[in-house]
Amino acid sequence: MTTLAVRIKGRDVTVEIAFTLLIAALIVVAATTSESFLTATNITNLLKQMVTTGLLAFGMLVVILTGGIDLSVGSVVAFAGIVTAGLVHGSGSGLPIPVAMLVGVAGGVAFGAVNGVLVARFGLAPFVVTLASLTTVRGLAFVYSEVPIAPADPGFLTLGSAMIGPFPLITLIMLAVFGIGGVFLARTPPGRSIIAIGGNAETVRLAGIDVRRHLVLAYCISGFCAGLAGIILTSRVGIAQPSVGVAFELDAIAACVIGGASLSGGRGSAKGAFGGVLVLVLINNLLNLYGVQSFWQQVLKGLIIIAVILVQRSRLPRSVAKGRA
Amino acid sequence: MTTLAVRIKGRDVTVEIAFTLLIAALIVVAATTSESFLTATNITNLLKQMVTTGLLAFGMLVVILTGGIDLSVGSVVAFAGIVTAGLVHGSGSGLPIPVAMLVGVAGGVAFGAVNGVLVARFGLAPFVVTLASLTTVRGLAFVYSEVPIAPADPGFLTLGSAMIGPFPLITLIMLAVFGIGGVFLARTPPGRSIIAIGGNAETVRLAGIDVRRHLVLAYCISGFCAGLAGIILTSRVGIAQPSVGVAFELDAIAACVIGGASLSGGRGSAKGAFGGVLVLVLINNLLNLYGVQSFWQQVLKGLIIIAVILVQRSRLPRSVAKGRA
Amino acid sequence: MTLRLRDVHKSYAGVEVLHGVTLHGEPGEVLAIVGANGAGKSTLIKILSGVAPMSSGTLSWDGDELGLRTPHDAHAHGIRTVHQELSLVPELSVTENLLMGNFPRRLGLIDWPAAHRRAAQLLHEAGFGMIDPRVKAARLSVARQQMVEIAKALVSEPRVLVLDEPSAVLAGADLDALFALIRRLRSRGVLVVYVSHRLAEVLELADRIAVIKDGRVVATTTPGETGEGALIRLMAGRALDRIYPDRRPGPGEPLLRVDGLGRTGEFDGVTLTLRAGEIVGLFGLVGSGRTEFAACVFGATRATTGTAFRSPRHAIRAGVAMVTEDRAGSGLVLGMTVRDNIGLTTWRSTARGPFLDRTRQRASVSAMIERLGIRPDHCAGMPVAHLSGGNQQKVVLAKWLLTGPRVLILDEPTRGVDMATRVDIYRMIDRLARDGLAVLLISSDLTEVLGATDRVLVMRQGRLAGELPSAGATEEQVLERAIA
Amino acid sequence: GEDKPGDKDGYTVGVANFLLSGPYFSGMDAAVAAQAKAKGNVKIISTDAGGDAAKLAANVEDLLSRNVDAIIISGGPLESAPAALNAIKAANKPVILVDRKFATGEYTSWIGPDNEAIGKQDGEFLAARVKGKVAIIKGGPADNSIGLARTNGVKSVLGTKADITLIEAPDFGNWGSDGGLTVMEGLLAKHPDLVAVFCENDAMCLGAQRAIAAAGKTGQIVLAGVDGQAEALKAILDGTNYVVTGLNSPNVIGKLALDRTVEVLGGAKVEKDTVVPSPQITKDNASQYL
Numbered sequence A, B: 001m002t003t004l005a006v007r008i009k010g011r012d013v014t015v016e017i018a019f020t021l022l023i024a025a026l027i028v029v030a031a032t033t034s035e036s037f038l039t040a041t042n043i044t045n046l047l048k049q050m051v052t053t054g055l056l057a058f059g060m061l062v063v064i065l066t067g068g069i070d071l072s073v074g075s076v077v078a079f080a081g082i083v084t085a086g087l088v089h090g091s092g093s094g095l096p097i098p099v100a101m102l103v104g105v106a107g108g109v110a111f112g113a114v115n116g117v118l119v120a121r122f123g124l125a126p127f128v129v130t131l132a133s134l135t136t137v138r139g140l141a142f143v144y145s146e147v148p149i150a151p152a153d154p155g156f157l158t159l160g161s162a163m164i165g166p167f168p169l170i171t172l173i174m175l176a177v178f179g180i181g182g183v184f185l186a187r188t189p190p191g192r193s194i195i196a197i198g199g200n201a202e203t204v205r206l207a208g209i210d211v212r213r214h215l216v217l218a219y220c221i222s223g224f225c226a227g228l229a230g231i232i233l234t235s236r237v238g239i240a241q242p243s244v245g246v247a248f249e250l251d252a253i254a255a256c257v258i259g260g261a262s263l264s265g266g267r268g269s270a271k272g273a274f275g276g277v278l279v280l281v282l283i284n285n286l287l288n289l290y291g292v293q294s295f296w297q298q299v300l301k302g303l304i305i306i307a308v309i310l311v312q313r314s315r316l317p318r319s320v321a322k323g324r325a
Numbered sequence C: 001m002t003l004r005l006r007d008v009h010k011s012y013a014g015v016e017v018l019h020g021v022t023l024h025g026e027p028g029e030v031l032a033i034v035g036a037n038g039a040g041k042s043t044l045i046k047i048l049s050g051v052a053p054m055s056s057g058t059l060s061w062d063g064d065e066l067g068l069r070t071p072h073d074a075h076a077h078g079i080r081t082v083h084q085e086l087s088l089v090p091e092l093s094v095t096e097n098l099l100m101g102n103f104p105r106r107l108g109l110i111d112w113p114a115a116h117r118r119a120a121q122l123l124h125e126a127g128f129g130m131i132d133p134r135v136k137a138a139r140l141s142v143a144r145q146q147m148v149e150i151a152k153a154l155v156s157e158p159r160v161l162v163l164d165e166p167s168a169v170l171a172g173a174d175l176d177a178l179f180a181l182i183r184r185l186r187s188r189g190v191l192v193v194y195v196s197h198r199l200a201e202v203l204e205l206a207d208r209i210a211v212i213k214d215g216r217v218v219a220t221t222t223p224g225e226t227g228e229g230a231l232i233r234l235m236a237g238r239a240l241d242r243i244y245p246d247r248r249p250g251p252g253e254p255l256l257r258v259d260g261l262g263r264t265g266e267f268d269g270v271t272l273t274l275r276a277g278e279i280v281g282l283f284g285l286v287g288s289g290r291t292e293f294a295a296c297v298f299g300a301t302r303a304t305t306g307t308a309f310r311s312p313r314h315a316i317r318a319g320v321a322m323v324t325e326d327r328a329g330s331g332l333v334l335g336m337t338v339r340d341n342i343g344l345t346t347w348r349s350t351a352r353g354p355f356l357d358r359t360r361q362r363a364s365v366s367a368m369i370e371r372l373g374i375r376p377d378h379c380a381g382m383p384v385a386h387l388s389g390g391n392q393q394k395v396v397l398a399k400w401l402l403t404g405p406r407v408l409i410l411d412e413p414t415r416g417v418d419m420a421t422r423v424d425i426y427r428m429i430d431r432l433a434r435d436g437l438a439v440l441l442i443s444s445d446l447t448e449v450l451g452a453t454d455r456v457l458v459m460r461q462g463r464l465a466g467e468l469p470s471a472g473a474t475e476e477q478v479l480e481r482a483i484a
Numbered sequence D: 001g002e003d004k005p006g007d008k009d010g011y012t013v014g015v016a017n018f019l020l021s022g023p024y025f026s027g028m029d030a031a032v033a034a035q036a037k038a039k040g041n042v043k044i045i046s047t048d049a050g051g052d053a054a055k056l057a058a059n060v061e062d063l064l065s066r067n068v069d070a071i072i073i074s075g076g077p078l079e080s081a082p083a084a085l086n087a088i089k090a091a092n093k094p095v096i097l098v099d100r101k102f103a104t105g106e107y108t109s110w111i112g113p114d115n116e117a118i119g120k121q122d123g124e125f126l127a128a129r130v131k132g133k134v135a136i137i138k139g140g141p142a143d144n145s146i147g148l149a150r151t152n153g154v155k156s157v158l159g160t161k162a163d164i165t166l167i168e169a170p171d172f173g174n175w176g177s178d179g180g181l182t183v184m185e186g187l188l189a190k191h192p193d194l195v196a197v198f199c200e201n202d203a204m205c206l207g208a209q210r211a212i213a214a215a216g217k218t219g220q221i222v223l224a225g226v227d228g229q230a231e232a233l234k235a236i237l238d239g240t241n242y243v244v245t246g247l248n249s250p251n252v253i254g255k256l257a258l259d260r261t262v263e264v265l266g267g268a269k270v271e272k273d274t275v276v277p278s279p280q281i282t283k284d285n286a287s288q289y290l
């Protein structure tokens, strides 16, 4: 039986290696086929470009681990951004930038809490709950300000543009989220409970753990990440637009699944999700560097995603693999 | 014990009654509060406007029953439309309209088949498979033609504008799909099997039923409905746009869930999904008649959806309700 | 120091299934609860463990009432339960399943090495030291999962340990380990509530026995003053002159021949022939590969050596039926009605044109409910999830009998089935065999495997380790072949 | 090494599209490319942000990292992209805006239409032609000020007319024909007595025209649009109830933009903002724009 366990371990490991190799391969291909790939500018771009998807992907991962899903993140990004910009801009009544940003993130957490309560307390399907809040929150973003807001204060761009040594500040922030988040999931009781809930909520309940509170927590984390992504995005672009962030949730979900997460919950890791983000960002960057025509980019992107999860699949036991979302 | 069954039955019925009452209530409110609601024009609009969502909702229902999901329908709508229009328009080489439309629908079925095979044969998560095809198929629609195509032949508009007595032809087509589809699900072996697969694929497989083939069938049906919706929409608008149909899948899914379908599969009915479509269309129509400003429409729509599924929830056994997508 | 249930009523959806149960247990005793399928044992236990609230009545410990609203409350009062249905989190390691909710921590973070040590120690203390705490629960056989479930209840020394049919999936040494554990706990003053259909072990283990029938306690007695026959009479309300039918006359022509079948890591070189009119037992210790062998023969998994059916479809066409050991996982569609579950195998074969033949389905289903005595008797329209464990098992059996099989493979078919019903099942198998079917009966129950069959095949670590005629063979003979 | 523009025979020009999925924008992208081909010595690298502001910034960064000589930004509905503009400034490359003039940030040159003027044109045309209820179908929220400008143009004319009542559709047509159709159906149900409809672009107008036809009100309601989309021009030429539009040709703008870019790279001193005239198109002159 030990041997079996080893074999299992061994199996997982092989897949992780395969996945890492895949990413390495992508990088090598990129470096060898496009002279502009390894330039400092491009690397910096990559580092910046992975931030939004990265943050959303981590939040999404936590929710997916519970067996849920959060479709509202794109709208929350827009809401947090426009509110923050509005508060800073606010003629005269403008808040100090950090305060305004805090409010923006808090808003994200609040929406997460609402999603969580509806899912946990009332047992509604996460897909529909967050689908509804996708609509509602987007509406609220426009209600708050139909027109884009570009805070005059140049300090507003700092967060998005500051560099720590060779690294963009925002990239370090995202890495921190993955680092801390990874530990949270792997090494703390609430983190483990969240994963266990995705595996078998009833069992967790029987173990005397408060399933509902943990579900709410998960959605709050996702809301937090979305809020954070929102203010970072706004500061990076320099202008807040209520229409921003449409379909962001899709890339975030794709990243998680590419990283080996199961949408039926209980399986997935921060490491994997981060890998997924890398893959997506590299694909985009490559297709751009090659100058692939926009619509063909879409065609290829879809095909590549399929190809990648075909590699991942080997991780799923057959039974799990059977046609469930 | 006799009472038990009756009570359980009775319980379901009460929910269905509640649901029917809800729809009735919506209609009464509409009729009494807006003089334009009961006008022939508005009723005809309603009948026409429910067609696209209706067709997509039925296809979606079949996939959802298997425990899957089909995010690609919006893109398939665009693809089927633009290809059909292109084939008709085709300078000189233009196909006869019915043939072109057949090709469009066939295209939808083909994409459905690809989704189905990836899910059934390779055991990939339906969410990601169809997410990828959402991207790819959208890309293909644009690759086929970046610009809208308006077939010169006025006969192209017939399908979308023909009336059978007081009823739009397209509405009757949609009703036929629900009618036949309802019987398919309730009264035929493949229909029942599709539902059973959503409940427990392994049990069904061991019962000697070819799970894979039924999964593929389910996605083909969804593709068929999307293709049909595509040609109907194009013929109705008179112009095929590669950009049409973004986020159509969301309304379709919402309709199914409002109608009591469970996204984890095995539960849901054609009747319910149709009710869900009615609710969505009525909400939109009402908000417009009241002249509710667009953003507030979004805000309200989300809230109403939540409200409605809160009514539906009473149908779910607690255990099922626990935080799963 | 007494645990008291007084006048406990429980209704599901307005239907009362417990009608005023009054019962008490003392520390340091084993209180056995026996009763037919659907009698209300699990329901009682769900109440004891805070899973389901009672409709009315009181539960008190030492005089003061415990208002149990959640499993958490039950834990707080030292009441630990092992439920009838396995409920591990498959994706997580044994360690995590065991310590869920109370991990050893360092600097606020979980200390995994310590956790694994703690888990290993727990398993060892429980007598299940053979299980590697690092393995994912999903990798464990049914039996070992059951052991983990039991160990889970011991994370903190319980005052009351409730076991709902823990022995159903255990056999041989594993079963002995469980009994030893129970005796140790009793000696430490733990009250053990023990639900089982295996009357022999109940009589061996229990200090007191409560018999439940149709939601009422019809008797409380002690092993001293009762016996199997008496208990069965109390449970079933009827006497069972004898449990196993007569042996059948010599077998007819071969119906199923398996030659050198193997599957890497599971079983190897299995050769056997099933003849018309015979019942063949397949005994083996847990993990010996019987389930895997059966699944492979049936075409549910691919063989690596030898040939079997290509798919369940082919097997069924050839007249083979298989009742799997995992009811919830592969036997039933829990969300569907009893009617749909029983009809599943025959939807297509009985279809009229493209349509289901509903009238025929209805007729054959109610015939089956009648024939197998599935309770409640009007359950056709009920969600199968609302049936008791044993009755669910009958539904699975019914589904397969409808295919009119010529070869019947039964993997632990009497698991969780009450004595009276077992007797019915033995009779039924016997009748089928006499009608010319060949039956392969996979079982971990020695008496059953000897009593109900014509010959016994013994599997050891995935290989056939011997064959005995059931008549005259002793349990020892079978066991020594089963143990490596 | 960073190579000075001018001291080489050819240029590489990056085109950053905010989104291509619309005939106007893909037309713009194509026009730029076509003109580059015509010029011969200009290489085009086109990117699409798919409507994501951050991705636009990212694409601009990608282009800069590929060391293009200049960047043309087709901002579509995007109000501004300060960060992107800053990045380009930092790399001191020229940036030419087409169609969309960004509200904030520095750019080298802008070439585009005067959307308010186009709106006024349509307004005056309608004012001279109809009395009664005139509906306005907007493409999307005012975070896209292009549409807003067009509507304001119309309002500035019709709003002042005593014999005209303006009715704004409650929801948006999302710049597409299908949207135009459904919004129009809603309007017709509530206001059967409309005499004219103005849509913020031709695509929506074409859909609205179908709705009007389906309601049998073709004789009663005329339509006015903006852009000069081929189908619209044809409808106008055929003398349908689609009576007017204002040309906002991506071909013209795209061509000018590339020429302008090359001038800049050549070191020429160029006009900062260039408004491309948007002639009114009616039955009389439609043929010359088809």
Ligand SMILES: Nc1ncnc2c1ncn2[C@@H]1O[C@H](COP(=O)(O)OP(=O)(O)OP(=O)(O)O)[C@@H](O)[C@H]1O
Binding pocket: C012, C013, C017, C035, C036, C037, C038, C039, C040, C041, C042, C043, C044, C084, C375, C376, C385, C386, C387, C388, C389, C390, C391, C416, C418
């Ligand atoms: N969730 C439920 N809804 C409705 N009825 C239920 C439910 N659970 C159990 N029942 C009914 O309650 C009765 C007792 O069920 P219970 O599971 O307690 O029986 P049991 O004694 O454990 O039987 P077994 O020995 O087969 O496990 C049965 O008639 C069963 O159909």
Ligand SMILES: Nc1ncnc2c1ncn2[C@@H]1O[C@H](COP(=O)(O)OP(=O)(O)OP(=O)(O)O)[C@@H](O)[C@H]1O
Binding pocket: A001, A004, C135, C139, C140, C141, C142, C143, C144, C169, C265, C266, C267, C284, C285, C286, C287, C288, C289, C290, C291, C292, C325, C444, C462
């Ligand atoms: N603890 C375990 N960990 C991993 N794999 C196991 C374990 N136990 C069994 N297996 C695998 O499953 C096979 C059979 O297990 P299983 O217990 O189902 O056999 P069985 O004879 O059907 O016993 P039972 O039916 O009583 O469960 C073993 O041969 C082995 O390959």
Ligand SMILES: [Mg+2]
Binding pocket: C041, C042, C043, C084, C164, C388, C389
């Ligand atoms: Mg029970």
Ligand SMILES: [Mg+2]
Binding pocket: C290, C291, C292, C325, C411
């Ligand atoms: Mg077994």
